Amino acid sequence: MNDIVVEVIDGEEVRSRVLELGKEVAAAYADTTPLLIGVLSGSVPFMADLSRAMDVDVEMDFIALSRFGQGGQVRFVLDTSKPLDGRDVLIVEDIIDTGLTLQTMIRTFLAREARSVRTVTLLNKASRRIVDVPVDFRGFDVGDEFLIGYGLDWRGRYRNLSSVWAVLDVDALESRHAEVDRELFAPVGDNLRT
Numbered sequence: 001m002n003d004i005v006v007e008v009i010d011g012e013e014v015r016s017r018v019l020e021l022g023k024e025v026a027a028a029y030a031d032t033t034p035l036l037i038g039v040l041s042g043s044v045p046f047m048a049d050l051s052r053a054m055d056v057d058v059e060m061d062f063i064a065l066s067r068f069g070q071g072g073q074v075r076f077v078l079d080t081s082k083p084l085d086g087r088d089v090l091i092v093e094d095i096i097d098t099g100l101t102l103q104t105m106i107r108t109f110l111a112r113e114a115r116s117v118r119t120v121t122l123l124n125k126a127s128r129r130i131v132d133v134p135v136d137f138r139g140f141d142v143g144d145e146f147l148i149g150y151g152l153d154w155r156g157r158y159r160n161l162s163s164v165w166a167v168l169d170v171d172a173l174e175s176r177h178a179e180v181d182r183e184l185f186a187p188v189g190d191n192l193r194t
């Protein structure tokens with residue numbers, strides 16, 4: 001235990017909810033092969049587990065985005081490699097926060113004449129929303145704490161944790177991260193079990 005990070009969703013809870021979500025999402029695509037578009041890098045663990053929990057065939061693609069400017073403008077750093085016209089697109093996100101990223105993606109994919117654009121997110125931070133965006137499938141509603149693990153990063157790190165943790169003190173994480181890492185990644189091997 002420490003006063004810097006606290007586990008909010010353990011690995012077993014994540015695993016069982018992702019299995020349920022996979023079934024729920026697959027049922028919506030019984031008659032079509034959806035194109036899952038994952039947002040790099042945060043969606044990678046979720047994409048891998050969710051897609052394997054779906055009992056329908058899927059295709060996968062990835063995009064990378066970066067935010068710039070005061071107004072929260074979003075730029076594509078890496079774009080899809082497949083044409084989207086006529087496709088049933090499912091955007092796969094780790095977390096939806098302000099909704100600005102998702103709004104840009106939905107508009108862009110509809111403009112490319114996708115037949116449908118839906119969204120699945122592991123985590124939903126509804127209290128932080130700036131723009132109203134539809135979220136079709138969600139794993140967990142969370143508060144407004146800064147979270148790490150299962151795709152979510154702090155400065156590019158901690159994405160490979162199997163559970164989700166809240167950072168209670170970001171400054172302390174910076175100055176005492178070696179100590180925190182011992183708890184997050186210990187005992188060695190445990191992270192791979194769930």
Ligand code: IMP
Pocket residue numbers: 039042093094095096097098099100101102145146147148152153154
């Ligand atoms: P937004 O919905 O456009 O504000 O942005 C969502 C993106 O912000 C996510 O895909 C994450 O990359 C990042 N993000 C939002 N909240 C958190 C968090 O608590 N921890 C880590 N990344 C976050």
Ligand code: MG
Pocket residue numbers: 039040041042043094
């Ligand atoms: Mg992200």
